[in-house]
Amino acid sequence: MIFRWFESLIDAFKEPEDGMPPDSVWRFYVFYLRQVWPVFAAAIVVGFGVAIVEVAMFGFIGRIVDLAKGAPAADFFARHGRELLWMVLVTLVARPVLILLHDLLVNQAIVPNLTSRIRWQNHRYVIRQSLGFFQNDYAGRIANRIMQTAGSLRESAVQIVDAIWYVTIYTGSALVMFAHADVWLAAPLLLWLVLYVITLAYFVPRTKERSWKQSEARSRLMGRIVDGYSNILTLKLFAHTRREEAYVAEAMGEQIQRMRSMTRLTTAMDATISALNGLLIVGTSALAVWLWSQGRVTVGAIALSTGLVIRIHNMSGWIMWVVNGIFENVGTVQDGLETIARPRLVQDRPDAVPLQVNRGGVRFEDIHFHYGKKGGVIAGLDLAVRPGEKIGLVGPSGAGKSTLVNVLLRLYDLEDGRILIDGQDIAGVQQESLRSQIGVVTQDTSLLHRSIRDNLLYGRPDATEEDIREAVRKARADEFIPQLVDGEGRTGYDAHVGERGVKLSGGQRQRIAIARVLLKDAPILILDEATSALDSEAEAAIQDSLELLMRGKTVIAIAHRLSTIARMDRLVVMDKGHVVESGTHAELIARDGLYARLWKRQTGGFVAAEDDAALA
Structure with missing residues (x-):
């Protein structure tokens, strides 16, 4: 019962403030510790009490020695029973x-x-970062920093509280007790304290700097290892195991060097403190015995001072390791800030409202976007898609087709211009509501390493089992799902698909993706090379599903297979970020422009192999 009460004092899942965490180490600590200040304040007060009691016990030793020396053994307990x-x-x-x-x-x-x-709040902030944030870093390094930063912040905060009390109470009380016995008895401790502070002032800043570099190297190593594991198929297909080993070994070598630099400093610091502590014990003990020989202090003062300096000796070594740990953890927190405390590039406005889609019309008005590069990816593009219209986007690689889809989904914000859905500027609506109204089937379908059922429910979390099975049947995925078995013996809809869905074939992943979007049933549909992972037979088998998927929706399809393009109401040809042609297949052929030139190379109803990349 008592455990549960203390465990309930801090809510691990408290909703955080919706803003970027502070980007300086000090303010980052304050930001999180302020949320739990009553518990931390209680820990500080109790820690103070523990330190006082520890020091008092050494005073008891000296007091008992003096009492025993000054009273007959027969009536010792009678005379001093209450004090004892x-x-x-x-x-x-x-x-x-x-x-x-x-x-x-x-x-x-x-x-x-x-x-x-701390982990929960940092994760909630980071997961809402823009797509570019995740594309510019290792997933493993991001996760590593989220996990390490929280533990390091908590550990260093607790260590700081304990260290401050022990140093303050032990040294302060010792000085008072020594001075009370004889003012000269405090001299060795004062000298030791000055030298100890000088030692800390020399080593601590260097410890912090090297700890940060070590943590940075550790995060880089983790990122490279996870990157290799995540792309294990590519590694094996290209027979580059040794190349990958060398890539990881380079980061591991850097991490070893950083660690050696840190441990050299730790060894030097430990040796320095050991020498100072030896001087403290010898100096205090010798001075106490000399003062006793002069009749200036009692035997109890010798016991007290000797016992206390031995305790201070042990404590000083502990304090040095604690300080080392504190700044190692501070370095880890500082490293984590590079990932966690970064502004979101795509954010909802304070007055953002949910998107309301009644018809599904989409307009691109003089839009500009360059991914931060000089020169145009999309520059001044205008395009209107009528409600319920199905258009196919065609053009050479780099024409801006995928970019057009990315800005429609607000994975990136426009640099200029605007995009309207049913007359509503998407820059002024909530991102979640925007994406909930758009279904997407991509070329490289990525599934979560969860069960088939969990992946399908991403389309509509409240879908019933009957809804799921109907969507699966329409996507023709019911042909393989019952036969699935994962490594832990789970079968069918409960089978896990592996990281990014690697346990399924490309065609199977695509059918799961189509079933998921069927469940979502959004009014606007984006098909980004949706059938490219399928062979001709598999594609033909799900064409009816695609027809059903597109029915009654506004559709934007990026495709080069004629089987998909031919079903579109209109083809839009893009080149260098502009719409250069628009019309039906017959109209574009008659115009003898870019589309016609691409068409002439087709055979058997497909774009020629050499044009596949150009039309992607």
């Missing part, structure tokens, strides 16, 4: 209770929940 009972209560009751509270706050409330909250 107080020492027992502090040691047997107060100390365990305070340590238990500290552990409950840290281990039950902070460690699992704060870590998970």
Whole structure:
């Protein structure tokens, strides 16, 4: 019961503020710790109590020695029973209770929940980044930074709290106790403290810098490893295992060098602190014995000072490792900020409203987009697609066909111009509502490494089992789904498809994609080389499904197979970011332009092999 209560103090899934996390390390820490400040404040107070009790116990040792020396053994307990009972209560009751509270706050409330909250909020922010964000980085490195940053922030925050109290209480109390016995007894500790601070001031900044570089190298290594695993088929098809090993070895070599640089610093720091601690123990003990020989301090003061400096010696080594860990974690957080604290390039406006699609008309008005490059990908394009019209986009590679689809989906924001759907500027509507009204079947269908059923429900999460099976039947996917078995023995709709759907053939993935879009039943449909993964027989088998899929919808199809293009109401020919021709197949052939030149190379109803790339 007590565990559950402490575990409920922090909600791991609290909705974050909808904005970019701070991009500086200090403000990043404050941003997340401020959300759980009552629990952290309680941990700080309890930590203070634990440190006070620990120091008091060393005072008890010196006090007991002095009491035993000054009182006859026979009536020792009678004369000092109350004081001894107080020492027992502090040691047997107060100390365990305070340590238990500290552990409950840290281990039950902070460690699992704060870590998970930071990961959850960072994930929610990053997953809403633009498509370009993910295309410009390794998926493995992004995931690695999300996971590591949270743990490092929590760990360093807890370590800082514990370290501050132990250093402050131990050294402060020791100085007071030593000075109370004899002011000269505090001199070695004061000297040690000055040298200890100088040592920290030298090593800590270097530790932070090298930790950041080490974390950066580790993230790069993780990215390369995951990149290879994600593209394992390409690696094997091109027989480049050794090349891939060399690629990873290069990053691993850099990571080793960064780690060696870090461990050299750690070894030097540890050796320096050990030498200082030796001086502290010898200096304090020798001075205490000399002062006792002069009659200036008691035997209890010798026991107290010797025991306390030995404890400080052990603590200083721990503090140094903690400080090293703190700045290693700070370096990891700093590395994570490079991925997490970046502005979203595509965002909804504050006044964005849901898109309402009644008819499905689409207009591109003088649009410009260049992917940040000089020169035009799309420059000044105008195109109107009537409600319910089915158009086919044709043109050479780089003409801007896929880019046109990307900006319609608002995967990127336009640089100029506007796109209207039923008269509504898509720049002013919510992205989620825009994409919910558009169904997409792409050339390279990517499925989630989940069950067939889960992948289908992406089309419509509230679909019934009957809806799913009907969509599967229409897509002709019912021919293979019942026979599927995954590595863990799951079958049919429960079988998992592997990362990006690698356990299925291209044709099978495409049929799942078509079934998913059939379930979605959006009023606007985009087919981006939707049948290119199918052979002629498989394509013919699902043509009826495509016809059904397109029925009653506004359709924009990028295709070079005539079987798809011939079914379009109008063909739009693009070149260098412009619409250069528009009309039916017969009209374009008669015009003898770019489309006619491409057509002349066709045989057997398909674009010639050498033109496949040009028409993609």
